[in-house]
Amino acid sequence: MLECVPEGPVEHTIGKINPAKTCQPIGAMYAALGIHGCLPHSHGSQGCCAYHRMHLTRHFRDQVLASSSSFTEGASVFGGAANLKTSIKNIFAIYNPEIIAVHTTCLSETIGDDLPTIIKQSEIPEGKRVIHTNTPSYSGSHITGFSNMVKSMVSYLAEATEPVKKDQVNILPGFVNPGDMREIRKIVDEMGIQMIMLPDTSGVLDAPQTNKYALFPDGGTTVDEIVDTGNSSLTLALGSWASDAAGAMLVEKCNVPCIPLRTPIGLKATDDFIMTLKEKCEVDVPKSLTVERGQVVDTLIDTHFHYQGKKVAIFGDPDIVISLTEFVLTMGMIPKYVLTGTPGSRFETEVRKMFEEYQVEGSIVKADGDLFELHQWIKEEPVDLLMGTTYGKYIARAEDIPLVRVGFPILDRAVHPLMPITGYRGCLRLIEMVSNTLLDRRDRDASDEDYEMVL
Amino acid sequence: MAINQEVLDEMLLPYPDKVKKNRTKHIVRKNPEEGCQQIEANTRTVPGIISQRGCCYAGCKGVVIGPIKDMITITHGPVGCAYYSWGTRRNKARADDITPPEHIYGAMCFVTDMQEPDIVFGGEKKLAKMIDEVVEMFHPRAINVCATCPIGLIGDDLGAVTKKASEKHGIPVLAYNCEGYKGVSQSAGHHIANNVLMENVIGSGDAEKNPSEFVVNLLGEYNIGGDSWEIERILNDIGYRVQGVLTGDSSVEEMKNMHIANLNLVMCHRSINYIAEMMEEKYGIPWLKINFIGVEAIKKSLRDIAQVTGDETFIRKTEEVIAREEARVLPVIEHFRKICTGKTAFAFVGGSRSHHYQYLLRDLGMEVVVAGYEFAHRDDYEGRQVIPTIKTDADSKNIPELDIKPDPELYKEAHEHLNITKEKFDEICSRVPLGNYEGMYPDMNGGTLMIDDCNHYEAEQLVKDLKPDLFFAGVRDKYIAQKMGVPAKQLHSYDYSGPYAGFNGAMNFARDVANAMTTPAWKFITPPWEKESENTGDTNA
Numbered sequence A: 001m002l003e004c005v006p007e008g009p010v011e012h013t014i015g016k017i018n019p020a021k022t023c024q025p026i027g028a029m030y031a032a033l034g035i036h037g038c039l040p041h042s043h044g045s046q047g048c049c050a051y052h053r054m055h056l057t058r059h060f061r062d063q064v065l066a067s068s069s070s071f072t073e074g075a076s077v078f079g080g081a082a083n084l085k086t087s088i089k090n091i092f093a094i095y096n097p098e099i100i101a102v103h104t105t106c107l108s109e110t111i112g113d114d115l116p117t118i119i120k121q122s123e124i125p126e127g128k129r130v131i132h133t134n135t136p137s138y139s140g141s142h143i144t145g146f147s148n149m150v151k152s153m154v155s156y157l158a159e160a161t162e163p164v165k166k167d168q169v170n171i172l173p174g175f176v177n178p179g180d181m182r183e184i185r186k187i188v189d190e191m192g193i194q195m196i197m198l199p200d201t202s203g204v205l206d207a208p209q210t211n212k213y214a215l216f217p218d219g220g221t222t223v224d225e226i227v228d229t230g231n232s233s234l235t236l237a238l239g240s241w242a243s244d245a246a247g248a249m250l251v252e253k254c255n256v257p258c259i260p261l262r263t264p265i266g267l268k269a270t271d272d273f274i275m276t277l278k279e280k281c282e283v284d285v286p287k288s289l290t291v292e293r294g295q296v297v298d299t300l301i302d303t304h305f306h307y308q309g310k311k312v313a314i315f316g317d318p319d320i321v322i323s324l325t326e327f328v329l330t331m332g333m334i335p336k337y338v339l340t341g342t343p344g345s346r347f348e349t350e351v352r353k354m355f356e357e358y359q360v361e362g363s364i365v366k367a368d369g370d371l372f373e374l375h376q377w378i379k380e381e382p383v384d385l386l387m388g389t390t391y392g393k394y395i396a397r398a399e400d401i402p403l404v405r406v407g408f409p410i411l412d413r414a415v416h417p418l419m420p421i422t423g424y425r426g427c428l429r430l431i432e433m434v435s436n437t438l439l440d441r442r443d444r445d446a447s448d449e450d451y452e453m454v455l
Numbered sequence B: 001m002a003i004n005q006e007v008l009d010e011m012l013l014p015y016p017d018k019v020k021k022n023r024t025k026h027i028v029r030k031n032p033e034e035g036c037q038q039i040e041a042n043t044r045t046v047p048g049i050i051s052q053r054g055c056c057y058a059g060c061k062g063v064v065i066g067p068i069k070d071m072i073t074i075t076h077g078p079v080g081c082a083y084y085s086w087g088t089r090r091n092k093a094r095a096d097d098i099t100p101p102e103h104i105y106g107a108m109c110f111v112t113d114m115q116e117p118d119i120v121f122g123g124e125k126k127l128a129k130m131i132d133e134v135v136e137m138f139h140p141r142a143i144n145v146c147a148t149c150p151i152g153l154i155g156d157d158l159g160a161v162t163k164k165a166s167e168k169h170g171i172p173v174l175a176y177n178c179e180g181y182k183g184v185s186q187s188a189g190h191h192i193a194n195n196v197l198m199e200n201v202i203g204s205g206d207a208e209k210n211p212s213e214f215v216v217n218l219l220g221e222y223n224i225g226g227d228s229w230e231i232e233r234i235l236n237d238i239g240y241r242v243q244g245v246l247t248g249d250s251s252v253e254e255m256k257n258m259h260i261a262n263l264n265l266v267m268c269h270r271s272i273n274y275i276a277e278m279m280e281e282k283y284g285i286p287w288l289k290i291n292f293i294g295v296e297a298i299k300k301s302l303r304d305i306a307q308v309t310g311d312e313t314f315i316r317k318t319e320e321v322i323a324r325e326e327a328r329v330l331p332v333i334e335h336f337r338k339i340c341t342g343k344t345a346f347a348f349v350g351g352s353r354s355h356h357y358q359y360l361l362r363d364l365g366m367e368v369v370v371a372g373y374e375f376a377h378r379d380d381y382e383g384r385q386v387i388p389t390i391k392t393d394a395d396s397k398n399i400p401e402l403d404i405k406p407d408p409e410l411y412k413e414a415h416e417h418l419n420i421t422k423e424k425f426d427e428i429c430s431r432v433p434l435g436n437y438e439g440m441y442p443d444m445n446g447g448t449l450m451i452d453d454c455n456h457y458e459a460e461q462l463v464k465d466l467k468p469d470l471f472f473a474g475v476r477d478k479y480i481a482q483k484m485g486v487p488a489k490q491l492h493s494y495d496y497s498g499p500y501a502g503f504n505g506a507m508n509f510a511r512d513v514a515n516a517m518t519t520p521a522w523k524f525i526t527p528p529w530e531k532e533s534e535n536t537g538d539t540n541a
Helices: A024-033 A046-060 A073-078 A081-094 A106-111 A115-120 A142-157 A178-190 A223-231 A240-254 A267-281 A287-307 A318-330 A346-357 A371-380 A390-399 A423-445 B005-012 B017-025 B056-065 B079-084 B116-121 B124-138 B149-154 B158-169 B186-200 B227-238 B252-256 B269-283 B295-309 B312-340 B353-363 B378-382 B384-389 B422-429 B456-466 B475-483 B502-518 B520-524 B528-540
Strands: A038-043 A099-104 A129-132 A166-172 A194-197 A232-238 A258-261 A311-316 A334-340 A364-366 A385-388 A403-405 B027-029 B071-076 B142-147 B173-176 B215-221 B241-247 B263-266 B287-289 B344-349 B367-373 B449-452 B470-473 B488-490
Touching (some): A024 A038, A024 A099, A038 A081, A046 B079, A046 B475, A073 A106, A073 B149, A081 A115, A081 B017, A129 A142, A142 A240, A166 A223, A166 A240, A178 A194, A178 A267, A194 A223, A223 A240, A232 A240, A232 A267, A240 A258, A240 A318, A258 A267, A267 A287, A267 A318, A267 A423, A311 A371, A318 A334, A334 A371, A385 A423, A403 A423, B005 B017, B005 B027, B005 B456, B017 B027, B056 B071, B056 B142, B056 B186, B071 B124, B124 B158, B173 B186, B186 B269, B215 B227, B227 B241, B227 B295, B227 B312, B227 B502, B263 B269, B263 B295, B269 B287, B287 B295, B295 B312, B295 B353, B295 B502, B344 B353, B353 B367, B353 B502, B367 B456, B378 B384, B456 B475, B470 B475, B475 B488, B488 B502, B502 B520
Parallel strands (some): A166 A194, A232 A258, A334 A364, B142 B173, B344 B367, B470 B488
16 A cells, blocks of 8 residues: 655655645535525536535535536636526526525636626525625635635624624534534533524534435524624634634624634533633533533543553644644643644644643644655654544555544545534544544454453 | 426426526437437536536546556646545556556645645746656656646646656656636546547557457546456456556556557547547557446447457357356346346436446346436437537537547558458448447437436436436435435446446446345335324324
């Protein structure tokens, strides 16, 4: 496996080899699927839309509908206004969504199509909406695209219509699975707090099999709810790469204060999330959550010898990787290499701070990196465990390192989008995955006389 | 279960007038009394309609170029295109005598990852530097550079960068101007890839033919799930030597010497007919359309090939291999045939499988009632005889056509390539469809439907109206069909199974299809409490 990968130091300074990110529009498409009755629309040539739908479908194993402006060479030279107007007309006539959420590609961004003007000139049926965001693929990553789309939902739709703010909280969950959105909602519900989650793909990308097919499944934040986010008294922006921009827009446009928090993965980030809700909403933390938390700590103590001191390489999207890094430190593991493909030097600063706090030395953190680099580091000094997306499986095999699949995308396993890694339940699941993976490896490698019944 | 015209008309009702006018021409309900009905194909996609099509880059890099195992393919563009085409088509490759493992790059993804300044100031320097670094690190035998949407717009000159890099490093560095907006689908990318391989790779080797061998090339076979290995196994058993495959598990070393073949075998007509034709024009090598999907289709293809060789040994050996393989696989297929027989299916696949698999389904007693391609041309639907009547429209006119002349040294007449007399060749041509493909239409039954570039809406309506037992398409449609209660199998990726080609493939396919329909969960969709309330309702009524 990967015999072509060179041994020893290499000169890799430009471009990406085995990228640890993808491009903006897929993030925007995912975000738009979290609006109820929404059809995401890709303004570019249709290959992008085909790839993005395909990729999301492979991760979620569920239908992902989106349309494209289907640029031809002519439109690419003279502009895609006619293509978008025709699209909007056809989409409402044939598919009748509540709302179309348009994003762009490197094609329409390079030619400079003016989307607000084109949308204004389009035929939009009474009561229907068309929103847009700019998602140039040559800047940031899929997380940037997600962030841009959520920000646009706020800037197009959110309104402060009430004189007094309502007793409700906006939760911006960030680029996480529907299972995580369900778990976050469950925590807020248990605390007895009114909430609007934006976006919310639960019920859309983890929809049940029934005897009734729905073009637009039950889930998703409704347009009315998005409008009403302007009336909330607080926003919690979970994960700064994915959610800060929309949170800031809610401050600016609707005067809703925003508290940025880490994605609630791991004990500390979940504690912070719950403490913030407790203090800001002046509620008590229910016993059920105290019990869940206690179960996590109990498990950590019970199982620490399965993983404590093990070196782990973590890669994936910045918000998730930062929280995961903090959690493995809580578990007593050593995050040896921490990498994201998404650019942003804050990533390195935040992770370095954790290294210092836990007195971890000799670890490497990198933003805007790629998996070829990660592989080179691992060849130089190996780790005991890899945590990241399916793309890590080649390194895992080549270097014989076990892989815990976490993040986006996971293309070679099922069920994961329905199961949370957030909240205390998510902690338990992560501990189980890490522990089992290392124990499976111990069992595999043990000689007969060291092979044991109880571990 | 044929669809009637009323249902079809009703389906088109919600369309705006322009869309209705357009889509009507892409839908043909077969009426055997009408002769060959014309279908419109290879025209631009209706914006907003939720087409299944991809782009030119996907057709070039993803389909034709990507599988070449010993070439590094650098995508010049932002990160997405390279990322999505990384490891997602299952064109398998392995090391062999010609290609050692350190020259296999299939698990890797190379991209210039263009950033905003590259769009503003151009990306040529970045590309040149990346080629330098990649050569230094990986020492590849050859490099491909594939363009994405912004490249053509900002005016990066791929040809100039690759030419310079090629001179600097002493290896072929090939440029493909396969920007996503070119043409109307993946199809344009096939054509562009064919042109570059024909101009730069095929025939550039110095191998000489061994007259004691009968050499074939397998064109348009991408070794999805190991298909071409299974086809090669059968061909080798009969005694043919396969020189090169375009491009499943292929190496640039093998492709260079494809001109020494006696005969080209064309599996996917759509993606590779350009090279089949150009090799005929340049070298005189005849080509034969084959289909190794389904036992009956394989038998016909093997017998056609044997007839073309005109060699009694091959004809005899062919029958021996067929008898041996049938004895092995037919009992297995018969077991699954009992489950499948009498069932109906839809087939919406790219540009060839919607036809090929009809043979395999027929082996299982199933009928395809709706079939369509994403991006095939009229000749794939109606047969190559319509080619002179196809007009290239404005959207496709910028795809270059190469001007191929007979090679002054290597050109030979077709019968000379086959080592037979002209008379014998003419006689064989009357029996075997050399240089021809009849298309899907003749194989469809009366009352069935052919749909070009079928969109989500049409697929959904047709599933509701016709309630097929199985839905064959790609990953994007799979879960839609299943949510509608119809088992779906992917005919692009084979749902990570395979091979589906060849005799072994027929067995695998039969098992997979039967399992898709009989998996117990289909019986559990309605919860017992809803069944109870239904029953109560009935009693009350």
